[in-house]
Amino acid sequence: MSKIEIKNLTKKFEINGDSIVALKDINLTIDKGEIFGIIGMSGAGKSTLVRTINYLEKPSKGDVYIDNISMASLSAKDLRKKRREIGMIFQNFNLLEQKNVIDNICFPLEIAGVKKKEAKKKARKLLDTVSLSDKEKAYPSQLSGGQKQRVAIARALASNPEILLCDEATSALDPQTAGSILNLLKEINKKFNITIIIITHQMSVVTEICDRVAIIDSGRLVEEGKVSDIFANPKSDVAKELIIGKEIRFSTTKSINNRKVV
Amino acid sequence: MFDEQVIQMILEGVRDTLFMTLISTLIGYVIGLPFGIGLYVTSEKGLHPNSFIYRIGDVICNIIRSIPFLILLILLIPFTRLVVGKSYGSTATIVPLVICAAPYIARVVESSIKEVDGGVIEAAKSMGASNWQIIYKVLLVEAKTSLIAGATITTGVLLGYSAMSGTVGGGGLGDIAVRYGYYRWQMDIMVVTVVLLILIFQVIQNSGTWIAKKFDHRKR
Numbered sequence: 001m002s003k004i005e006i007k008n009l010t011k012k013f014e015i016n017g018d019s020i021v022a023l024k025d026i027n028l029t030i031d032k033g034e035i036f037g038i039i040g041m042s043g044a045g046k047s048t049l050v051r052t053i054n055y056l057e058k059p060s061k062g063d064v065y066i067d068n069i070s071m072a073s074l075s076a077k078d079l080r081k082k083r084r085e086i087g088m089i090f091q092n093f094n095l096l097e098q099k100n101v102i103d104n105i106c107f108p109l110e111i112a113g114v115k116k117k118e119a120k121k122k123a124r125k126l127l128d129t130v131s132l133s134d135k136e137k138a139y140p141s142q143l144s145g146g147q148k149q150r151v152a153i154a155r156a157l158a159s160n161p162e163i164l165l166c167d168e169a170t171s172a173l174d175p176q177t178a179g180s181i182l183n184l185l186k187e188i189n190k191k192f193n194i195t196i197i198i199i200t201h202q203m204s205v206v207t208e209i210c211d212r213v214a215i216i217d218s219g220r221l222v223e224e225g226k227v228s229d230i231f232a233n234p235k236s237d238v239a240k241e242l243i244i245g246k247e248i249r250f251s252t253t254k255s256i257n258n259r260k261v262v
Numbered sequence: 263m264f265d266e267q268v269i270q271m272i273l274e275g276v277r278d279t280l281f282m283t284l285i286s287t288l289i290g291y292v293i294g295l296p297f298g299i300g301l302y303v304t305s306e307k308g309l310h311p312n313s314f315i316y317r318i319g320d321v322i323c324n325i326i327r328s329i330p331f332l333i334l335l336i337l338l339i340p341f342t343r344l345v346v347g348k349s350y351g352s353t354a355t356i357v358p359l360v361i362c363a364a365p366y367i368a369r370v371v372e373s374s375i376k377e378v379d380g381g382v383i384e385a386a387k388s389m390g391a392s393n394w395q396i397i398y399k400v401l402l403v404e405a406k407t408s409l410i411a412g413a414t415i416t417t418g419v420l421l422g423y424s425a426m427s428g429t430v431g432g433g434g435l436g437d438i439a440v441r442y443g444y445y446r447w448q449m450d451i452m453v454v455t456v457v458l459l460i461l462i463f464q465v466i467q468n469s470g471t472w473i474a475k476k477f478d479h480r481k482r
Contacts, residue, residue, distance in 0.1 A: 054388055083390035094385035097480045098403050108389040110399065139479040159389065 004030040004053060004163065004195065009062035011048055011219075022048045023219045026062070030212075035189055035196045037210035037227070039203065039242060045219040046199045050165050053197065054086045055079055066163070084112055087156030087194075091168035093148040095140040101151050102127070102136045108159045119158075126154035129191075130184060146177035153184060157192070164188070166198045170205060182209050203242045207231065215239050268451065271438065276458055278352040279434035282424040283462075286356045287417045290363030297323075297364060298371025299397060305372075309383075309393045323365040331362050331423050335430055352433030355424060363420055370412035374405045407478040414470025421463055435459055 011023040022045045030036045040046045051057040053064055055071050064071045066082070074082055095104050102123050109119035127133050130150040140148055149169060156164055166185065170178035186209050189196050198205060206213050206227055213230055215223040217238040223230060234240045264272075297319065303309045304316040329337065335358045339349045342357040378401050386400045402409070425436025435455045443452025 056384060056387055080390040080392060083388055086388070088385065088388040090381055090385060092379075092381050094379070094381040096382060096400065096404060097379075098406055098478075100479070107386075107399075111386070111389055111391045111395055141480050165388075 003032050003067055004028075004197075005065040005068075006030075006049075006052070007062050007065065009049075009052060009059045009064065011045075011052060011057060012060045021219055023052070023059075026216075026221050028214055028221065028224065030195060030197060033189070033193050033195055034211045035186070035198065035209050037198045037200065037206040037213040038216060039200055039206055039213055040216035040238070041242075042201060044216045046201075046216045047167055049216065050167055050197060050199045053163070053165060054083050054088060084108065084159040085161050086163045086165060087159070087161035088165040088167065089149065089152045089156050089169045091171050093140070093145075093152045093172075095148055095151055095155070097140050100137050100139050101132065101143075104140070104151055105155045105158055108155060112159060122158060123154070126157055129157070129188070130154045144177075145173050146181060149173065149177075149181050150184065153181075153188070157188065157194075160192075161194060163195045163197065166196065168199055168201070171200065171202070178205070179208070185209060201242075215242070264451075264454075272435075272451075272454060272458070275433075275435040275438045275455065276462070279421070279424055279436070279459070279462065282352045282355050282359060282427075282432075282434055283417060283421045283466075286359035286363055286420050286424070287413070289356070289360045290367050290416065290420070291413070293360070293364040294367025295371055297368035299375065299401075301368055301372040302375045302401075303393070303397070307380075309396060319368075323368055326361065326365045327369070331358070331426055332429065334358055334362055335427055335432075350431035350433070352424075355427040355432040355434075358427070359420055359423055362423060363416060366419070367412075367416055370416060371409065374408035374412050375401050377408055378404045407474050407480070410470060410474040410477065414467060414474070417466050417470070418463055421459070421466065425459060 006026055006028040009023055009026040010021065013020045013022055026049065038046045038049060048057055052059050053066075055064070059072075066086075069082075071079070071082070096107065099107065102120065105123035105126055106116070106119040109122060110116075114122075124133070124136070127136060130153055132147060132150050132154070135143065135147065135151075140151070143151065152169075164185075169185075170181050173181060182205065185196055185198075188194060198210060200206065210227050212225060213227050214221055215230070215236060215238055217236070222236040223234070223239050230239055231243060234243050301316065301319050301323070304312040304319070306313070306316075308316075326334075335355075338358045338361060342354050343349045345357050346354045348354050382404060383396060383400060386396050391399070424432065424434055425439070426432075428434065428436030428438070428440040431437060435458055439452050439455040442448040443455070
């Protein structure tokens with residue numbers, strides 16, 4: 001369980017001498033134990049935002065506080081330690097292709113210096129949690145997309161994180177498999193009391209499991225609140241667009257052009 | 263067909279060729295592997311970009327690689343003499359072979375590591391892995407198959423170079439081919455050495471491919 005505060009966060013990228021603002025002045029508080037959605041169109045900056053939480057991307061301005069500890073204040077070593085408390089799963093699973101399922105799940109523990117025997121024990125328990133006990137010795141190439149994501153979830157949980165970041169975790173899966181992964185995340189949230197942050201471009205994901213949601217457009221936070229409230233009464237165009245699933249603005253490319261996406 | 267003396271000479275040639283090829287590959291990797299990892303790490307998209315160090319490594323690599331081996335062989339004679347005490351024979355040939363191989367291996371290693379999926383590296387970072395851990399627990403493991411394939415190609419190239427060194431008295435099968443085939447026109451001996459070189463090459467290539475395949479757990 002962990003409380004996350006994002007304060008005045010701005011992220012700029014320098015590309016060929018051009019400065020591109022990916023995120024502008026984001027303020028966000030995510031409470032302990034909640035499932036929080038961050039939704040936006042492709043290129044809105046949501047992936048960058050989630051990467052600033054574990055400092056895979058360092059903010060250009062502003063900071064992220066986890067349980068009131070400033071991420072910017074941490075030394076490189078402490079940052080690596082802190083990252084062990086923040087699990088992360090990805091759209092493309094990012095499993096080690098040359099390691100089998102159990103070794104993949106043991107990997108974060110191996111990095112943390114946990115004894116092999118102990119790590120395996122823990123990994124087997126997690127395999128059971130994600131209902132893949134029979135795939136212990138399988139390699140990622142022998143698994144389906146849904147199974148790969150389950151392994152990735154088990155791996156992310158291995159170091160007992162308090163936060164789980166999900167970057168488009170269900171986007172590469174068919175609706176049915178995506179549904180089962182979301183159910184699993186819900187279960188994990190309850191069972192381990194982990195704060196879950198979900199990045200997605202699909203409204204269905206948000207309505208399915210999120211308590212609250214933030215809507216990001218062109219690097220700005222345009223709306224934030226309870227999912228039911230935003231669903232009932234969307235204020236911004238993007239929110240309406242995402243809910244209705246149709247384009248409301250005359251030109252979506254306009255906002256993209258303004259950001260000078262290369 | 264051949265008397266005992268010739269057979270003995272050819273057998274020694276095989277031994278010397280294998281000795282030169284394998285030892286120079288081995289020492290080449292002792293230098294080239296860290297060199298290649300260093301190139302990757304300091305490159306623009308590496309774990310610890312440093313354009314100054316990268317450029318130095320890059321230039322060294324390119325300079326040595328742009329010198330044809332035969333010329334390098336002659337150019338390095340004083341250095342070889344300094345290291346080994348003489349400039350002919352198979353032991354002496356290892357010196358230029360290693361110097362030629364190391365930057366080549368560095369490039370092969372660099373490009374193998376570059377193939378590793380950036381997402382996997384990011385995942386390791388998100389787990390709190392240090393750069394060292396990423397190098398030896400992620401990059402070298404995930405690039406294993408490609409690294410083995412690269413080592414196979416390198417060994418094959420060095421087999422060829424070791425034979426080339428025969429023109430300046432390098433020892434091994436190449437030396438025999440030059441002495442008997444070129445200077446004395448004894449075609450039979452030359453043919454035998456060529457056939458043996460082909461056989462050795464086949465063994466190297468096939469076993470390398472086999473090992474790489476055996477260790478590969480990606481698509482089957």
